[in-house]
Amino acid sequence: MWSSLKEEPMSSRIDAAVQRDLYDQMVLIRTYEEAILREYHADKKPAFDIGAGLIPGEMHLAAGQEPVAAGVCAHLSRGDAVTATHRPHHFAIAHGVDLNRMTAEIFGRVDGLGRGRGGHMHLFDPDAHFSCSGIIAEGYPPAAGQALAFKKRGTDRVAVAVTGEGAANQGAFHETLNLAALWKLPVIFVVEDNDWGISVPRSASTSVANNAERAAAYGIPGVRVEDNAVEAVHEAAGEAVERARNGGGPTLIEVHTLRLWGHFEGDAQGYRADLEGVPGKDPIPTYEAVLREAGILDDAAVAITRRAASDTVESAIAFAKASPEPDPSTVRDYVFA
Structure with missing residues (x-):
């Protein structure tokens, strides 16, 4: 049995302070992604070279x-666990991963989470119980393992596993959903449905209209959140987390979200016919307008949020740039063999 949530806002069900926190978090995440975008492309001109610059390699x-x-x-x-995808920064930030060390890792510096050896797709922060991977669906089995450990220890901690549609x-x-349900x-x-598996639309790859329907096959609740609605996500996640903490087992949540930019930086997106209308679907100005109408935000509050986010992000960028690059002589350090 699956359900769909699409109403925004839900002011009668969510506190104004929580609404403000959701907005602040979204602005911080966007400010960070814009800064990484800037730094990533700064020295990849005149011709785009994925291996050049302060941040070499792919960027999602x-x-x-x-x-x-x-x-x-x-x-x-902080004791709960999150496993994310190759597009991980938003969940890392929202779950409290150290921003300085995360940024240093993205820049490939020794003060990074993985001492500069993992890069942006392989962030690992044991203090925040956060990890991600460039392997598709890789985070699902480890999340189930963490959840099993939490259960055996008699705690009320939960794990969250994120992937794309x-x-x-x-x-x-499917193997992980089956075992977790059993x-x-x-x-x-959590499934982030941004409509595109790289360049393949969901309709060309998936036999069901939405992945929340698949929860029924494993006897667990499934929820589809429409319209990229942050308050609807908050509601669905709140119910799922409470159920999990109280011994009710897993939930599958799919959010119909939006990829504003390419699958990776350098993606020409020739496969997307919807690009012209994409900026108008940006969830941050949309939610900001909702909160302004409710009297929760005004020009001063918006300015404070943006300034605080910018100060935090630019401090992390400066930390990363000041961190040294790994010494080539240490190439064999921190490996198993």
């Missing part, structure tokens, strides 16, 4: 998907 940014991370992580404590066709997705594990499965 989550602009437009802020409501998912903000709404879900609002219900988590394309990964819902992977074996790891063992009634305290885990919340």
